Amino acid sequence: MQTSLALSSSLEAAVQAAHAGAAILQAYASNRSELVIDLKMRNDLVSQADREAEFAVIDILRSQTPEFGIIAEESGGQASGQASWCIDPLDGTTNFLHGIPHYAVSIALIAHAGTQVNGEILAVDTPVIGVVYDPNREEMFTAMYGAGSWLNGQRIYCSHADSLANSVVATGFPFRDFSFADQYMPALHYAIEHTRGIRRHGAAALDLAWVACGRFDAYWEMGLAPWDVAAGTIIVREAGGISEDIYEQLPWPSRGYVYSGGKTVAPELLDMLKPHLKYPQKP
Template sequence: MSSSSSPTLPVTLAEALDAAVTAAHSAAGILQSYARNRSELVIDVKARNDLVSQADREAEACIVELLRERTPGLGIVAEESGGAPSGVASWYIDPLDGTTNFLHAIPHYAVSIALVAKAGTLLPPGEVLQEDTPVLGVVYDPNREELFTAVAGGGAWLNGHRIRASRTTELENAVLATGFPFRDFSFVDEYMPMFSEAMQNTRGVRRLGSAALDLAWTACGRYDGYWEMGLAPWDVAAGVVLVREAGGVATDLRGREPWPISGNVVSGSKPVAQAMMDRFTPHLMR
């Protein structure tokens, strides 16, 4: 498809970023209000170890309302209210990534908002996307007041300061993050050998309970690498942009998707991510 015939976004990336940041701050205000009164929360169980409260729902409703108002030409896919990709690009929204932490008063959770553009979309200054690609990411940690942002071609930022992925080159010198199976246990036989590889061949493995923050912390070099399986696309979409724009790798663990839309992600500095793939791939059951 030529650039002259390629569809363009109905808003600029700068306008979309401003809307996403505003939405993330507004949603975080709702979360923190409930965080001070957790005893009043009504909690529902969607499935085993899959919880939702009115904090999730109200925060998501706030985000969706604002994004529909500010970016009416974009589709919306949200964790609680659903939706499907539409148009040239769609928002992927996780109003509360780390719900279990939130409900147990563990101050490690975030709002995650991403924009994913379809293959063939024309981005400034003239790039035509060859595959579906996350092009904007916002992850906001209200407890530390850390705002991670990135847009395609614009780098990754933390509270206005440029961030870059780790420069670690050897797996044995790396600190990795992961997430244990907690909802879908069908891939345990694949995951556990990977965990063993990571445990025995790195400086250590951390598990803090928020995929969005794991990716954001990988983008700013706190982690040298991160992998997880069985996630949802809204868990990882924003973090993928952050890591890629910070100079790192964030890709589908199975090598099947242009981005980890299926929820199996591996990320980190380029050498560490490659070393992880080299050790993990033999354990995948294709």
């Protein structure tokens, strides 16, 4: 008989790991001029702050949940076992390096297809734990599959905006991969003219967390990585919203093409995007 995932203890481990990673980031934040910064590719930076924060996160998760696989932005890894951690030790690296206090540690647990969660056998890979910690505001967003989403221990919910026209919508401009610009730019132009306003803050995990607590009514972005959106996806879903693959091909937006929002606005957002999409081959 298959054992169900222990979600509560996994969430506790992720929260502890997020605090540990954030402590390292904040220690470096006041001495940014001394950071050694490497260029991974155009507009894609990494520093020892990212690497050390990731090490701290992984160290805690490995010690407390050795049965899970680990996939992390800087050190890689692979999926294994019933579930795997998906880690971004510093979401919003460019903000961090420029002294803009808007970045987060993002940690998600992805349960693999066939795993039992809360008595349910999952048919597809599914985010089941999400933690996004903003150390500048001391805001800890958490979610557990089937149990809800919280901000600093208080339940949160997506907004009840009734239309895109009455919505503040977040997005992220192409910054590293410009291959999808012809899909993105026409939708952005439409959104500028047909929403209450567009915001671009530069940290996808926090964009999704802010959708979950109703600060943003909707959000979309293209060309991200799985660790950018994994935790935020379950936080939005457990807050009563939608966070899905723009191309409607994957069980969660693991290729980094994500749209999200409340249950009324998110479908309207997708309808706005669809005329401009070039659908990839199904995986």
